Amino acid sequence: MIKFIDEAEIFVRGGKGGDGCVAFRREKFVPKGGPWGGDGGKGGDVIFKAIKNKKTLIDFHFQRHFFAENGGHGSSNNKKGKDGRDLIIEVPLGTIIKEIIDGEEKIIADLLNENDYIIVAKGGKGGLGNTHFKSSTNQAPRIATKGEKGEEKKIKLELKLIADVGIIGYPNSGKSTLLSKISKARPKIADYPFTTLEPNLGLVNLGDYRSFVVADIPGLIEGASKGKGLGIKFLKHIERTRILIHLIDMSENDIINKYENIRKELENYSEKLLMKKEIIVGNKIDLDQSKKNIKNAKEYFKEIYFISALTGEGVKELLEKIWKELNND
Ligand SMILES: Nc1nc2c(ncn2[C@@H]2O[C@H](COP(=O)(O)OP(=O)(O)OP(=O)(O)O)[C@@H](O)[C@H]2O)c(=O)[nH]1
Ligand SMILES: [Mg+2]
Structure with missing residues (x-):
């Protein structure tokens, strides 16, 4: 946390x-x-x-x-x-x-x-x-x-403040970009993996007195629970969040496998994390090479939101969805 x-x-x-x-x-x-x-x-x-x-x-x-x-x-x-x-x-x-x-x-x-x-x-x-x-x-x-x-x-x-929402995903998927788009937080953003070395937090203000706190944690990869990459120690920071945003870089190959790999790493860390409400989000849809994955992703996931953290496309809808979920219990 x-x-x-x-x-x-x-x-x-x-x-x-x-x-x-x-x-x-x-x-x-x-x-x-x-x-x-x-x-x-x-x-x-x-x-x-x-x-x-x-x-x-x-x-x-x-x-x-x-x-x-x-x-x-x-x-x-x-x-x-x-x-x-x-x-x-x-x-x-x-x-x-x-x-x-x-x-x-x-x-x-x-x-x-x-x-x-x-x-x-x-x-x-x-x-x-x-x-x-x-x-x-x-x-x-x-x-x-x-x-x-x-x-x-x-x-x-x-x-x-305790984070309500945690953003997880592969390195370079745009987690910090999304956090900086929706809050005043200014995490380091760069075109290489493992830019974020420590979790960052930001306050999202949706207007009408609606706000929540989002945490962006360092990227996860296959084998993280065995210490690969930066490992999974940062997952403890999101144990108490109520929702996870699972961010997928749509311009990559093999996106479903990558998604499942991260789910496995969550499971290795704790069942509780796996059971947490997860909103699946496909990022970087402004890029041409993302188009190839859209059909596939829509078929595979029951529900998926598409955004561009860079241009802001789809972000407002995503925030409204998060707000709805946060107030769902
Ligand atoms: N075209 C495009 N590029 C994006 C988008 N979101 C992020 N990027 C780029 O992707 C790269 C990685 O972004 P970050 O926000 O640093 O990614 P991250 O997931 O925080 O990465 P780590 O901290 O390494 O885990 C940067 O070059 C961003 O500019 C997007 O929606 N569209
Ligand atoms: Mg980052």
Whole structure:
């Protein structure tokens, strides 16, 4: 299983409490009216809340400072200042929230489920108005307290994404090309086998809040389970994916055999991988020499999608199919 870590560092501050007020009652028929300065309102809290529709931490790369509203000051008439509004910051499900203190990171929450929340920075308490300070010895106190400051914190957000879809296939079949076409990932692409040496991950955004994570793993060949090529150790990265895309280079010869070889290697690795839902995709259909295989492939496979990862032909339909399958259980 590959993890794709998205992270951001931000600064949060709760609102300051409003100040208490010093005021005295001054009315025509109430000589020497007592103190009636109101209290300050409480500062707003900064709250993180997990929501399903947010998928990445990208927004936090643009805005890094978050301040909740200050409380209002108290006023005469014993009027309490307004409480500051809480600032609710929405984050994706699975976001880990860490506080950074003197360069050390400490986990303070792991927001896994929809609507999980945590108050990270409390707003300051409001100050007390002079009404509170009246006593038998002091009938006209001129004291009020200031509102407290809100808490300030340096926060690190971390999001681990787990791939939903794994792309497998022979070296050079266009796995990395496809990943780069459908996501912002920029894996190395080249016209020779074993270009990809480590798995790559990308986030596919289909619009309407639909997105999923795709992993492109190094090419497999016959005998991989016995250590040929780069071997099969990378298969562990796709054990937890829900769907496999089996990419076939249609411009090659012997495509059915090659397909079956890879199935055997999967089987040698684990039965579980073999049982996983597999979408078969013929790539490079922009090339003339791919045409010879199309009829054959259509006959052999119950269902096959044809694409050109290079030109993008058929890719949108494939993504819609993947989305449908991901939501099929
Ligand atoms: N004409 C054409 N060429 C493609 C297409 N997809 C990929 N290629 C080319 O095929 C070659 C291999 O592409 P990669 O994306 O690096 O292939 P890969 O499957 O990731 O290869 P490995 O990392 O070595 O396993 C590159 O020269 C790509 O430009 C396609 O749809 N049409
Ligand atoms: Mg590659």
